Amino acid sequence: MAYENGVLVYGEAKDGRLLSITGELLNVGRQLADSLGQPLSAALIGEGTAELAQEAIALGADKVFVVDDAIFAEYLHDLHVPAAVNVAKEVDPYIILAGQTASGRDLAPHLAFHLDTGIAIDCTALEIDSSTNRMRATRPFSGGNFRQVIGVKTQPQMATIRSKAIDGAAPDTSRTGEVVNVNHGVDASQSRMKFIESKPIESEGVRLEDADVVVSGGRGIGGPEGFEGLEDLAAIFDGGAVGGSRAATDSGFTAPERMVGITGVIVAPNLYMAIGISGASQHLAGCGGAKTIVAINTDEEAQIFGSSSFGVVGDYKQVVPAFAEEVKKLLQG
Ligand SMILES: Cc1cc2nc3c(=O)[nH]c(=O)nc-3n(C[C@H](O)[C@H](O)[C@H](O)COP(=O)(O)OP(=O)(O)OC[C@H]3O[C@@H](n4cnc5c(N)ncnc54)[C@H](O)[C@@H]3O)c2cc1C
Numbered sequence: 583m584a585y586e587n588g589v590l591v592y593g594e595a596k597d598g599r600l601l602s603i604t605g606e607l608l609n610v611g612r613q614l615a616d617s618l619g620q621p622l623s624a625a626l627i628g629e630g631t632a633e634l635a636q637e638a639i640a641l642g643a644d645k646v647f648v649v650d651d652a653i654f655a656e657y658l659h660d661l662h663v664p665a666a667v668n669v670a671k672e673v674d675p676y677i678i679l680a681g682q683t684a685s686g687r688d689l690a691p692h693l694a695f696h697l698d699t700g701i702a703i704d705c706t707a708l709e710i711d712s713s714t715n716r717m718r719a720t721r722p723f724s725g726g727n728f729r730q731v732i733g734v735k736t737q738p739q740m741a742t743i744r745s746k747a748i749d750g751a752a753p754d755t756s757r758t759g760e761v762v763n764v765n766h767g768v769d770a771s772q773s774r775m776k777f778i779e780s781k782p783i784e785s786e787g788v789r790l791e792d793a794d795v796v797v798s799g800g801r802g803i804g805g806p807e808g809f810e811g812l813e814d815l816a817a818i819f820d821g822g823a824v825g826g827s828r829a830a831t832d833s834g835f836t837a838p839e840r841m842v843g844i845t846g847v848i849v850a851p852n853l854y855m856a857i858g859i860s861g862a863s864q865h866l867a868g869c870g871g872a873k874t875i876v877a878i879n880t881d882e883e884a885q886i887f888g889s890s891s892f893g894v895v896g897d898y899k900q901v902v903p904a905f906a907e908e909v910k911k912l913l914q915g
Contacts, residue, residue, distance in 0.1 A: 802858020861886025
């Protein structure tokens, strides 16, 4: 595939809006394209995506390849993969990026297979090696204990990017670009799959991924009743949500979907409170992007203190209520 055709990112959209991963992909894609001196293209496959093309341009795309059809309203492997292959063949890019998301982790490796190329998955950083003009991909490895830097020897060079690993691009509405409607050539009647339904998981308040403040508890919380205090603390903050370590979710202290970490949700809030959490690398992989980490732990040697901006050595049963009182005063004040 051709160097001069630059970088192609597969954006994601739902319910008439671009998902945050699209801005993150466009941000890193823009950096790679600028390093190469080549264009950045975005593919938007879905229903109603034509209306989102300008938004993708504002986020950094030079060209947007739109596949807008009701058959793509929900991700279905049998439909999206052939459409994505057709777009890749039309764009003929040097580098292809997708999100390490529910749909991206299905789409991207299959796309790599159909394009007969290699792929670096679950990356947290990408750059161009200026001596070779090839992509260098950084990814956590061995449960987050190591970082690997790898390259793809074939072309197009492909990678998936972990959600929240990279900041989203800031929109610039003065940017202009080209929009190309692609004939996807997919016959929905040939699909072996059909979409039945998707149901949101019932949860109150803010989604963990979107929360500004995450109050997470670990094994040190001791049981579900201890999490009630964490719920109260999170509720004080506008945009607060409760998370947990794997030890806490596996023990049933809190719901499994609240697990933060390499095998759970990745969060990047302004404030992350790690309470009764030792700070295993697999947990930190899910919260290391937080602007400020505050740890509360009885063990002054706990690993979490090495990754936190502020730490309190003490029993959470005493520290959390006192902390909550002070926060309330400050917020009222
Ligand atoms: C492949 C793999 C993937 C994994 N993925 C994840 C993942 O995504 N997310 C994740 O979280 N883990 C993950 N783990 C597990 C991870 O390695 C740790 O075992 C787990 O994070 C530990 O949870 P914890 O910190 O709550 O428990 P512990 O390590 O047992 O720590 C409990 C902490 O609580 C403190 N404490 C005890 N009592 C109190 C008290 N009263 N007040 C304050 N502090 C107190 C203790 O000093 C201790 O530091 C994974 C492991 C593997 C092998």
